[in-house]
Amino acid sequence: xxxxxxLDSHVSVSEGTPVLxxxxxxxxxxxxxxxxxxxxxxGLQLLLKYTSAATLVKGINGFEAEFKKSETSFHLTKPSAHxxxxxxxxxxxxxxxxxxxxxxxxxxxxxxxxx
Amino acid sequence: xxxxxxxxxHLIKTRGQQVTLRCSSQSGHxxxxxxxxALGQGPQFIFQYYREEENGRGNFPPxxxxxxxxxxxxxxxxxxxxxxxxxxxxxxxxxxxAGGDYGYTFGSGTRLTVV
Numbered sequence: 708x709x710x711x712x713x714l715d716s717h718v719s720v721s722e723g724t725p726v727l728x729x730x731x732x733x734x735x736x737x738x739x740x741x742x743x744x745x746x747x748x749x750g751l752q753l754l755l756k757y758t759s760a761a762t763l764v765k766g767i768n769g770f771e772a773e774f775k776k777s778e779t780s781f782h783l784t785k786p787s788a789h790x791x792x793x794x795x796x797x798x799x800x801x802x803x804x805x806x807x808x809x810x811x812x813x814x815x816x817x818x819x820x821x822x
Numbered sequence: 823x824x825x826x827x828x829x830x831x832h833l834i835k836t837r838g839q840q841v842t843l844r845c846s847s848q849s850g851h852x853x854x855x856x857x858x859x860a861l862g863q864g865p866q867f868i869f870q871y872y873r874e875e876e877n878g879r880g881n882f883p884p885x886x887x888x889x890x891x892x893x894x895x896x897x898x899x900x901x902x903x904x905x906x907x908x909x910x911x912x913x914x915x916x917x918x919x920a921g922g923d924y925g926y927t928f929g930s931g932t933r934l935t936v937v
Contacts (some may be wrong), residue, residue, distance in 0.1 A: 741925075743928075749930060750826075750912060750928045750929050750930035750931050751865070751912065751914075751928040752928075753925060753926070753927075756925055797864050797865075808870060808877065808878055809855070809867035809870065809878055809880060810855070810857075810865075810867060810914075810926065811867070812857075812864030812865050812866070813864055814863060814864050815863070815864050
């Protein structure tokens with residue numbers, strides 16, 4: 708079975724400071740991992756994905772994440788927060804190679820960016 | 823390249839009624855998944871359709887059913903609506919039955935309110 712734990716339900720940063728959103732996963736198969744962002748009253752937008760290639764993944768809008776198998780982590784980072792980054796972020800796991808192709812979402816981390 | 827479109831955007835139904843939600847997948851995608859996102863929660867997998875057949879189901883009762891059409895568009899039907907069915911329903915399309923390697927494209931969702 709696959710699962711995702713987002714370690715912080717709410718992260719607050721000042722504009723221009725680094726962002727760190729933490730995610731740990733559990734998977735029986737080789738996982739694919741994703742970060743999605745959801746702005747208020749909007750659908751989900753893919754930020755980046757890891758699918759067993761390079762462990763450091765670069766995404767859109769300056770975000771990146773590092774896959775660490777030994778720590779079962781996939782933390783999302785950004786060097787400098789922008790006001791437009793304020794949104795809900797979801798860490799997601801999908802098991803490749805198994806018969807279960809569903810996405811399993813974490814509970815989300817609300818990012819607040821203060822001026 | 824068109825994205826995923828869902829209709830309607832908002833819907834209010836009475837407890838016990840039936841509802842049909844619709845989804846047009848992204849051009850070239852042959853797999854559609856449906857997710858339920860309750861307020862303040864991450865999306866939860868309902869089921870997936872691949873080439874018009876159900877290809878996996880989450881922990882939802884049989885009154886949640888679906889269809890996929892030859893053009894890969896899809897419907898989600900919910901019978902005997904309950905108050906707890908109030909949520910944002912998200913449709914995601916992908917290429918291939920897995921989707922994990924190819925990524926999912928989400929629609930903006932249908933907000934269902936059951937009163």
